[in-house]
Structure formats: C-alpha cells, structure tokens
Amino acid sequence: MAEATFLDSNELLVNMGPQHPATHGVLRVKLRLDGERVLGSECVIGYLHRGVEKIAENRTYAQFAPYTDRMDYVAAVTNGMGYCEAVEKLLGVELPPRAQWTRMILAELQRIASHLLWLGTHALDLGAMTPVFYTFREREEILNIFESYCGARLTTHAFRIGGLQYDLYDEFETDVRKFCDYFPGKIDEYEQLLTTNRIWMERTQGVGVLSAEDAIALGVTGPVLRGSGMHWDIRKAQPYEAYDKVEFDVPTGEHGDTYDRYLVRIQEMRQSVRIIRQCLERLEPGPIFGKVGKIIKPPAGIEVYHSIEGPKGELGYFVVSDGTVNPYRVRIRPPSFLNLQALDKMVRGHLVADVVAIIGTIDIVLGEVDR
Amino acid sequence: MRERLRELFLVDLLRGLRLTFSYQRPSATYTEQYPLERPPVAERYRGAPRLNNHPSTGETLCIACNPCALAYTENLIVVGWERTSDRKKMLTTFTYDLSRCMFCGLCEDACPVDALELTQDFEVARYSREGLIWDRSMLEEGPEPTRYTR
Numbered sequence: 001m002a003e004a005t006f007l008d009s010n011e012l013l014v015n016m017g018p019q020h021p022a023t024h025g026v027l028r029v030k031l032r033l034d035g036e037r038v039l040g041s042e043c044v045i046g047y048l049h050r051g052v053e054k055i056a057e058n059r060t061y062a063q064f065a066p067y068t069d070r071m072d073y074v075a076a077v078t079n080g081m082g083y084c085e086a087v088e089k090l091l092g093v094e095l096p097p098r099a100q101w102t103r104m105i106l107a108e109l110q111r112i113a114s115h116l117l118w119l120g121t122h123a124l125d126l127g128a129m130t131p132v133f134y135t136f137r138e139r140e141e142i143l144n145i146f147e148s149y150c151g152a153r154l155t156t157h158a159f160r161i162g163g164l165q166y167d168l169y170d171e172f173e174t175d176v177r178k179f180c181d182y183f184p185g186k187i188d189e190y191e192q193l194l195t196t197n198r199i200w201m202e203r204t205q206g207v208g209v210l211s212a213e214d215a216i217a218l219g220v221t222g223p224v225l226r227g228s229g230m231h232w233d234i235r236k237a238q239p240y241e242a243y244d245k246v247e248f249d250v251p252t253g254e255h256g257d258t259y260d261r262y263l264v265r266i267q268e269m270r271q272s273v274r275i276i277r278q279c280l281e282r283l284e285p286g287p288i289f290g291k292v293g294k295i296i297k298p299p300a301g302i303e304v305y306h307s308i309e310g311p312k313g314e315l316g317y318f319v320v321s322d323g324t325v326n327p328y329r330v331r332i333r334p335p336s337f338l339n340l341q342a343l344d345k346m347v348r349g350h351l352v353a354d355v356v357a358i359i360g361t362i363d364i365v366l367g368e369v370d371r
Numbered sequence: 372m373r374e375r376l377r378e379l380f381l382v383d384l385l386r387g388l389r390l391t392f393s394y395q396r397p398s399a400t401y402t403e404q405y406p407l408e409r410p411p412v413a414e415r416y417r418g419a420p421r422l423n424n425h426p427s428t429g430e431t432l433c434i435a436c437n438p439c440a441l442a443y444t445e446n447l448i449v450v451g452w453e454r455t456s457d458r459k460k461m462l463t464t465f466t467y468d469l470s471r472c473m474f475c476g477l478c479e480d481a482c483p484v485d486a487l488e489l490t491q492d493f494e495v496a497r498y499s500r501e502g503l504i505w506d507r508s509m510l511e512e513g514p515e516p517t518r519y520t521r
Contacts, residue, residue, distance in 0.1 A: 058444070059444060062477065063442070063443060063444060063477065065475075066473055066475035066477070070473075130387075130391050133401075134394075137401055140401075144413075147412070147413040147415075147416060148413040148414070148415065149415070150415060151413065151415035151416045151417040151476065151489070152416075152417055152474065155473065155474075155475075157475045157476060157477075160480075165476070165480060166415065169414070169415070189390055192386055192387060192390050193387045193390060193391075194387075196383040196386075197383050197384065197387055198378065198381075198383060198384065199384075
C-alpha cells in the first residue's frame with residue numbers, strides 16, 4: 001500500500017459523540033467525511049442499555065409498568081399507556097369511558113410536552129436560543145398538571161393495568177381548559193420566531209430529505225414519516241382507546257425535509273389541543289377501573305401485539321404470556337430506534353453542521369433506542 | 372420583489388426580536404430562587420416515604436402484613452414482626468432502602484391500611500449510601516432536615 005500524503009487522504013473518520021450535546025444523549029455517530037461533506041455514517045448505540053425487556057421477564061405485569069416510563073423518559077405517560085393497553089388486550093378487558101377519556105387527555109398533553117422539548121432543543125441545536133426558554137415554560141405547565149394528577153412529573157406511572165390508579169383531581173378540568181385556551185397563542189409565538197425566519201429556513205429547508213418510499217422501506221413512523229408526505233397515523237389507521245370518536249386531522253409534509261417535519265410537529269400540537277378539548281367535553285363521572293383482579297394472570301400461550309401512536313412514532317408492545325404472573329417475553333418496538341435507521345440515508349452529501357439538524361429532526365431519545 | 376424587500380429589511384428577524392423584547396419585563400420572570408424559595412409541590416406528590424402513626428394514640432398503623440415488601444421485587448422494604456401472646460402480628464422493624472426506590476408508588480397502593488405513604492418531602496439527599504436506608508424511627512418521625520456542612 002502506497003503511503004498516503006495529506007493531499008490524497010481526503011477521507012476523514014470523525015467520531016461524533018457519545019458525549020456530544022447535539023446527539024441528545026449518548027449516541028455515537030461515526031462520520032466519514034470528505035472535507036465538510038458527509039460521505040457516510042454509522043451509529044453506535046447501546047451506551048444506555050439497561051435490559052428492560054429482560055427485566056420484564058422477572059417482574060409481574062404490574063411491577064413492570066414503572067420501567068416502561070424510563071424508556072422514552074420525555075413521554076412517559078404514552079409509554080405507560082401503550083404497555084397497559086397491551087396487557088389489557090391480553091386479558092381482554094374493556095375500559096370504562098372515564099378512564100379512556102382521561103388517558104387520551106393525558107397522552108395528548110404528553111405529546112405536546114414531548115414536541116415542546118423537541119422544538120426547544122432542536123432550535124437550540126441550530127443556534128436559535130430563545131425558543132427553548134419559551135417551550136420549557138409551557139412544558140412546565142403540562143408537567144404541573146401531571147404532578148397534580150399522579151404525583152410525579154417525568155416518570156409518571158400514571159396508569160395501571162385495567163384503568164387508572166387515581167381519579168382526576170378537582171381542578172383538573174379548569175387547569176387543562178386554561179392550558180388549551182392560551183397554548184395555541186404560544187404556538188403562534190414559536191412560529192413567529194421560527195417559521196419565516198431566514199436563518200431557520202436556510203438551515204432546515206432541503207436538509208435531510210427523506211422520500212416517502214425510503215421512509216416506508218426503513219420502517220420510519222411518526223412525524224418523520226408524515227413529513228415525507230405519507231398519511232399514516234395509528235390513531236386513525238387502528239384506533240385505540242376512543243380515538244375513533246374524536247375529530248382531528250393528520251398533518252403531512254410535502255418535501256420530506258427538516259423544515260416540513262418542523263411544520264408537521266407544530267400542526268400536531270394544534271391538533272392535540274383540538275383532541276383534548278373534545279375529550280374534556282365528553283368526560284363524565286363514572287368508574288375508572290375495569291374488571292381486573294389484584295393478581296394479573298393471563299391464560300397461557302396467548303400473545304399480543306399492540307401499538308399506539310407515540311409522540312415519536314409507532315410504539316408497540318409484544319407481550320407473550322405463559323400463564324404465570326410474569327410475562328414470558330416482552331418485546332418493545334420503540335419508534336426512535338427504527339427512525340434512527342434513516343439517519344444514514346438523510347445525512348449523506350450534507351455538511352457536518354447539518355448532521356446536528358438531522359439528528360434533531362428525527363427526535364430520538366436514547367433511553368428508548370437502547371432500552 | 373416583496374420577498375426581496377422582506378429579506379433586505381430583515382422583517383422576519385425583527386418580528387422575532389419584537390417578541391423576545393416583549394418578554395423583557397420583570398413581571399415575566401420565571402426563575403425560582405430554589406433554596407430561598409421552595410416550590411409548592413402537589414398534594415399527590417410521591418416523595419420521601421413515611422410510616423403513619425395513629426394521630427390520637429400514637430401507635431403505628433402498620434399491621435405488618437407485608438404486601439408492600441412484595442409489591443416490588445428489589446427487596447427495598449423489609450418488614451420485621453413478631454407474634455404477640457394472642458397470636459397477633461406486631462411490627463418490630465421496618466427498613467426502607469431509598470437508594471433502590473424509584474418512587475413509583477406501588478408499595479403505597481399495596482398498603483391496605485394507609486400506613487405507608489409517599490409524602491411531599493422531596494429533599495432526600497444524603498452524604499452516604501447508608502444514610503439512604505431508613506429505619507422505622509426515621510420513617511415514623513420523618514427525616515431530620517439535612518444540615519449541610521463544609
């Protein structure tokens with residue numbers, strides 16, 4: 001092999017992460033660079049691996065529920081809801097309406113909270129420092145509602161298998177209504193800061209384009225898929241809880257670039273407010289727990305796959321029962337893990353600075369990727 | 372042309388700046404001066420555990436039935452009891468390992484008599500790991516407020 005001089009060794013391998021603020025956790029990306037251009041990338045994951053799926057095999061069904069909160073820790077309510085629903089499907093339990101509406105309200109609030117965190121940090125990554133303060137201010141209001149409802153802000157453990165542990169607190173409806181009234185105005189403020197901002201548009205338009213075909217082939221779901229123009233939302237396609245009884249639109253993008261995904265998420269927040277308003281209308285007093293015994297023991301040999309639309313995409317739980325109090329196997333399909341696969345496709349040919357934008361736009365949480 | 376002029380006069384940037392400066396008034400401050408000013412926590416907040424006594428008699432409400440210890444598999448709660456002369460269970464020791472606790476509230480749900488409760492106290496930091504293992508007297512009387520030393 002001939003010795004390479006600095007003139008022809010134009011390919012450079014750079015490690016981005018695992019300790020890098022723009023990778024949102026402990027993601028390590030090996031970048032092959034030609035100058036500033038990215039030729040290829042490879043993700044190294046597993047720094048946050050805790051073996052959640054294996055832990056499930058040694059826990060009872062109820063004991064595993066708090067662990068699900070710790071996967072996608074910015075959307076704990078949604079994670080817990082997906083798991084509870086999967087086990088309820090395994091047991092064949094029907095939920096009382098009050099529990100369903102409550103779950104939907106909290107899940108949509110969590111979607112807004114997750115998108116707010118995404119918006120703030122994504123803008124911060126791209127050099128816009130102001131939005132992060134505003135989005136965290138509104139997120140704080142949502143977390144206060146969670147705290148008053150179930151006693152925890154992030155790792156909520158809000159739902160139990162078969163319904164809710166806690167009934168709504170007295171001022172819940174006023175709190176949520178107040179939030180719904182002023183929050184759309186705040187979204188307008190974020191848009192005022194970003195949507196038409198020259199720098200923001202230059203940094204995001206045409207960056208990280210993912211075509212609809214590629215997105216489907218890679219198994220990408222959630223706002224990333226919808227940003228590519230696909231009209232796919234589990235809430236519409238396979239309605240769970242009572243999503244078939246509420247009206248909402250599924251926003252989609254056109255070009256599949258970072259800017260479109262930003263617009264999709266902004267629209268999703270508006271739609272979530274719309275869903276919450278409808279849920280509040282239908283919330284009536286009633287029982288909050290279905291017919292589930294103290295000891296959860298599903299019949300042997302049943303397996304169930306249940307997926308819900310999390311803030312980041314399709315969140316699925318595959319639960320196998322062997323007739324004991326512990327699940328035989330729990331397999332989790334986290335949206336971030338599959339969405340991360342699209343990273344290589346999206347970064348090729350872009351600048352190193354755009355890699356930061358693209359990692360941000362996928363909206364990954366490493367707790368969920370590594371589990 | 373219109374687009375060009377917008378670009379030239381930085382209209383969009385100025386609109387954003389106007390919003391930013393509208394928040395520059397002191398009444399819009401959102402910062403909480405933590406050690407001086409304690410945040411109000413919700414009534415249902417799950418913080419430091421407490422073992423409740425009967426308010427009038429002062430006897431423990433715990434009946435040493437053990438579901439709280441079984442509710443969670445990490446063995447963070449150990450309930451010790453002995454049989455009295457009339458074959459009743461009587462609580463002797465109760466340890467709670469906070470370093471393994473994730474404040475999920477499963478033990479609280481399991482308690483049939485409202486003896487074990489997660490309280491609103493959120494300052495549970497200690498200087499050593501052993502300090503996080505709370506015994507019965509600490510759980511009943513509540514932790515001593517931490518005095519920070521240099």
